[in-house]
Amino acid sequence: xxxxxxxxxxxxxxxxxxxxxxxxxxxxxxxxxxxxxxxxxxxxxxxxxxxxxxxxxxxxxxxxxxxxxxxxxxxxxxxxxxxxxxxxxxxxxxxxxxxxxxxxxxxxxxxxxxxxxxxxxxxxxxxxxxxxxxxxxxxxxxxxxxxxxxxxxxxxxxxxxxxxxxxxxxxxxxxxxxxxxxxxxxxxxxxxxxxxxxxxxxxxxxxxxxxxxxxxxxxxxxxxxxxxxxxxxxxxxxxxxxxxxxxxxxxxxxxxxxxxxxxxxxxxxxxxxxxxxxxxxxxxxxxxxxxxxxxxxxxxxxxxxxxxxxxxxxxxxxxxxxxxxxxxxx
Amino acid sequence: xxxxxxxxxxxxxxxxxxxxxxxxxxxxxxxxxxxxxxxxxxxxxxxxxxxxxxxxxxxxxxxxxxxxxxxxxxxxxxxxxxxxxxxxxxxxxxxxxxxxxxxxxxxxxxxxxxxxxxxxxxxxxxxxxxxxxxxxxxxxxxxxxxxxxxxxxxxxxxxxxxxxxxxxxxxxxxxxxxxxxxxxxxxxxxxxxxxxxxxxxxxxxxxxxxxxxxxxxxxxxxxxxxxxxxxxxxxxxxxxxxxxxxxxxxxxxxxxxxxxxxxxxxxxxxxxxxxxxxxxxxxxxxxxxxxxxxxxxxxxxxxxxxxxxxxxxxxxxxxxxxxxxxxxxx
Numbered sequence: 001x002x003x004x005x006x007x008x009x010x011x012x013x014x015x016x017x018x019x020x021x022x023x024x025x026x027x028x029x030x031x032x033x034x035x036x037x038x039x040x041x042x043x044x045x046x047x048x049x050x051x052x053x054x055x056x057x058x059x060x061x062x063x064x065x066x067x068x069x070x071x072x073x074x075x076x077x078x079x080x081x082x083x084x085x086x087x088x089x090x091x092x093x094x095x096x097x098x099x100x101x102x103x104x105x106x107x108x109x110x111x112x113x114x115x116x117x118x119x120x121x122x123x124x125x126x127x128x129x130x131x132x133x134x135x136x137x138x139x140x141x142x143x144x145x146x147x148x149x150x151x152x153x154x155x156x157x158x159x160x161x162x163x164x165x166x167x168x169x170x171x172x173x174x175x176x177x178x179x180x181x182x183x184x185x186x187x188x189x190x191x192x193x194x195x196x197x198x199x200x201x202x203x204x205x206x207x208x209x210x211x212x213x214x215x216x217x218x219x220x221x222x223x224x225x226x227x228x229x230x231x232x233x234x235x236x237x238x239x240x241x242x243x244x245x246x247x248x249x250x251x252x253x254x255x256x257x258x259x260x261x262x263x264x265x266x267x268x269x270x271x272x273x274x275x276x277x278x279x280x281x282x283x284x285x286x287x288x289x290x291x292x293x294x295x296x297x298x299x300x301x302x303x304x305x306x307x308x309x310x311x312x313x314x315x316x317x318x319x320x321x322x323x324x325x326x327x328x329x330x
Numbered sequence: 331x332x333x334x335x336x337x338x339x340x341x342x343x344x345x346x347x348x349x350x351x352x353x354x355x356x357x358x359x360x361x362x363x364x365x366x367x368x369x370x371x372x373x374x375x376x377x378x379x380x381x382x383x384x385x386x387x388x389x390x391x392x393x394x395x396x397x398x399x400x401x402x403x404x405x406x407x408x409x410x411x412x413x414x415x416x417x418x419x420x421x422x423x424x425x426x427x428x429x430x431x432x433x434x435x436x437x438x439x440x441x442x443x444x445x446x447x448x449x450x451x452x453x454x455x456x457x458x459x460x461x462x463x464x465x466x467x468x469x470x471x472x473x474x475x476x477x478x479x480x481x482x483x484x485x486x487x488x489x490x491x492x493x494x495x496x497x498x499x500x501x502x503x504x505x506x507x508x509x510x511x512x513x514x515x516x517x518x519x520x521x522x523x524x525x526x527x528x529x530x531x532x533x534x535x536x537x538x539x540x541x542x543x544x545x546x547x548x549x550x551x552x553x554x555x556x557x558x559x560x561x562x563x564x565x566x567x568x569x570x571x572x573x574x575x576x577x578x579x580x581x582x583x584x585x586x587x588x589x590x591x592x593x594x595x596x597x598x599x600x601x602x603x604x605x606x607x608x609x610x611x612x613x614x615x616x617x618x619x620x621x622x623x624x625x626x627x628x629x630x631x632x633x634x635x636x637x638x639x640x641x642x643x644x645x646x647x648x649x650x651x652x653x654x655x656x657x658x659x660x
Contacts, residue, residue: 010559029563030479031406031547032376032470037367046362047453049420049465054457076361090379090465123377127384130460135379135420137467140362149360217361229340233359 007099009125016106022086022119033121035086035139043085044140044147046076052094052131056197057175062101063108064197065134070112072220073138075201075272079218081148081210082140083203084118090135092128116203146210148276153215153234157277157303162205162295164248165223169268170261171196183257188250199272202295209276212286216276222267224322226275228310234277237308240301242266243315263322266312277303337429339455346436352416352449363451365416365469373415374470374477376406382424382461386527387505392431393438394527395464400442402550403468405531405602409548411478411540412470413533414448420465422458446533476540478606483545483564487607487633492535492625494578495553499598500591501526513587518580529602532625539606542616546606552597554652556605558640564607567638570631572596573645593652596642607633 007015018027024034037043050069052058074084089109093102113119118138153159171192173179184192201218209216215234219226223245231238247255247265254261278286290297304311312320337345348357354364367373380399382388404414419439423432443449448468483489501522503509514522531548539546545564549556553575561568577585577595584591608616620627634641642650 026479026481026563029481030410032374032410032412034474034477035373035375036474037373043365043367043373044362045365045418045451045467045469047418047420047465047467049422049454049456049463051422051456051458051460051463053459080360080362082362088375088377088467090377092379092381092463094460121375124379124465126379126381128381128460128463129383130381130424130458130463133379133381133422133458133460133463133465135377135454135463135465137375137377137418139375144364144366147364149356151356151359233356 012102012125016102017120020106020109020113020120022121025119025121028122035121038141040143041141042144042147044077044080044082044142045137046073047135047137048072048076049133049135051133058094058131060197062104066105066108067112068198069134069136070109071199071201072272073136074116075199075218077138077140078201078203078206079209079216079274080140080142081146081206081213081216082142083206084116085139085141086119086121087136087138088121089123091123092126092133094128094130094132097132142210148209148213148216150215150217150230150233153230153236153277153303154279155236155303155305157214157279158283158299159238159240159275159277159301159303160297161219161223161246161273161275161300162297163273164246164251165219165271165273166251166265166268167192167195167248168270169222169264170251170254172270173264179254179258183254184250188253191248191250196270201272204293204295205274208289208293209274212278212282212289213276214279216274219271219273219275221269223271223275224267224312230275231310235306237304237306238301238310239304239308240312242312242320244298244300246296246298267322267324342432342455346432347450350436350439350443350450352451355449355451358452365451368471370473371471372474372477374407374410374412374472375467376403377465377467378402378406379463379465381463388424388461390527392434396435396438397442398528399464399466400439401529401531402602403466404446405529405548407468407470408531408533408536409539409546409604410470410472411476411536411543411546412472413536414446415469415471416449416451417466417468418451419453421453422456422463424458424460424462427462472540478539478543478546480545480547480560480563483560483566483607483633484609485566485633485635487544487609488613488629489568489570489605489607489631489633490627491549491553491576491603491605491630492627493603494576494581495549495601495603496581496595496598497522497525497578498600499552499594500581500584502600503594509584509588513584514580518583521578521580526600531602534623534625535604538619538623539604542608542612542619543606544609546604549601549603549605551599553601553605554597554642560605561640565636567634567636568631568640569634569638570642572642572650574628574630576626576628597652597654
């Protein structure tokens with residue numbers, strides 16, 4: 001067996017992670033960092049961890065693992081109406097890592113922190129015998145009055161989602177060879193798998209959410225389950241028109257041939273799109289604001305009274321139900 | 331095999347973690363939290379992760395695992411002169427957890443966050459097939475001008491440490507049965523193992539560090555290795571008098587019988603005591619300030635020119651050297 005050449009911890013940090021450090025991080029030479037919150041701004045904090053064989057495959061490209069780890073957190077910030085500012089990262093390196101893996105991983109972070117305008121404050125590196133684990137705590141900024149929680153949806157608000165729903169969950173099934181190979185073409189397969197590998201939050205949505213949304217969250221555990229969470233937190237119900245839910249053409253093709261995959265689309269995870277509600281009195285201004293935005297936003301339903309529950313309706317008025325409404329983490 | 335009864339993720343959060351949430355955390359019902367930094371204060375951020383079979387044993391008491399995970403971070407904050415304010419936590423639950431484990435774990439967090447005056451902002455729970463992993467990002471507050479990094483030690487500064495050194499590393503060896511059972515009595519064994527299980531940072535040190543230290547860090551990877559890091563960051567050397575390093579009576583007894591355990595004491599990890607330097611012109615005020623403080627603080631050496639290197643000297647003037655100066659994380 002060939003020996004794997006590995007740099008020592010301090011070399012690893014100095015060579016690959018220190019260049020990612022920003023103001024107040026002392027080039028990662030210190031135990032901690034100072035974060036200066038600009039006057040008049042509030043700090044928004046979110047923390048999501050990814051672990052091998054649960055949230056990604058150990059042999060996924062390291063660059064994409066890094067970017068997924070960062071973007072699932074950026075997605076949360078944007079869902080709150082906040083713009084990314086900085087992040088801290090603890091990385092547990094699973095058996096078998098080498099310097100080339102780290103180099104690619106750090107490159108992925110570097111490209112994304114430039115893309116999303118944030119810097120590394122510090123963190124921790126350690127050996128993780130159970131598989132690589134990345135725990136990122138992301139910091140965003142906003143004006144306090146604009147924080148958008150899950151708790152503010154009111155009866156009559158319109159419910160919207162961004163992008164298309166279900167691609168990532170189908171992409172995972174595609175990767176696991178759960179579909180007849182002949183159904184989709186190569187480009188369609190790639191589209192779905194790419195959606196699983198890498199979320200693509202849009203910072204353009206942050207000011208829109210901050211200004212217009214009464215409640216908002218990102219869809220990480222499946223549309224139906226996450227809608228249930230938002231409704232529970234806001235103490236409301238919802239009526240969703242299934243035909244209005246935006247679905248990509250590869251996903252639509254799969255559903256046409258295997259109708260039960262509609263359940264995967266609506267209850268699978270990893271979309272990292274936004275689910276939010278807009279009050280009726282804001283709708284005209286909201287529509288004007290998103291008119292020229294290069295983000296697709298679709299109305300999928302309306303907020304109802306809590307006693308009406310959450311209903312998903314077909315065009316013929318029949319109600320859909322599913323065995324499990326969302327991805328179970330345990 | 332008996333089935334393990336486990337609550338669903340949302341129940342777990344609502345029942346055990348939501349009661350730990352503070353202001354701006356929406357009772358953990360939201361994806362993120364707002365942290366309001368008081369006017370005139372700066373936010374200090376640190377993140378340390380612990381993973382089973384590296385940083386603790388899977389069968390350690392869950393209450394102590396929780397408290398160790400929090401306290402290794404508090405230790406970093408205090409070393410920077412900051413007082414704890416809040417924390418975010420991602421917890422990956424290893425195979426075999428049950429509700430009783432979580433209940434004890436949360437109880438440990440609850441007791442410690444009251445003790446150290448901080449609250450939970452949020453985080454993440456997930457399944458970790460490789461063993462339980464806890465990644466805490468801790469937030470502290472201080473006046474910016476008082477942040478104490480590792481970078482500020484100057485030639486002639488006096489070097490101090492708090493508490494006693496080496497107990498935790500010996501406690502780990504004790505637990506692994508690496509010493510003749512007859513050397514230490516039960517109380518002595520318990521003392522050492524307790525030091526491994528649970529660090530005990532003192533918040534009383536935060537204002538002392540903030541006011542007097544030119545450089546400071548907590549000792550987590552062994553005194554000698556961490557001293558090397560501080561000296562490297564400050565671009566200085568150091569002369570340490572080994573006989574001045576504070577050592578507990580069980581550790582002293584072990585070293586008397588097995589002299590090579592001095593190396594464990596000086597290069598082992600998990601002390602979570604403070605290592606800091608104080609400029610000569612501050613020494614009188616510093617000594618007055620610590621005079622009545624219920625924390626033991628000992629002078630162990632002086633900061634020298636970088637070209638002198640780092641020397642550890644015996645009372646007879648001979649220099650000590652070790653194979654490895656600190657705990658290797660990989």
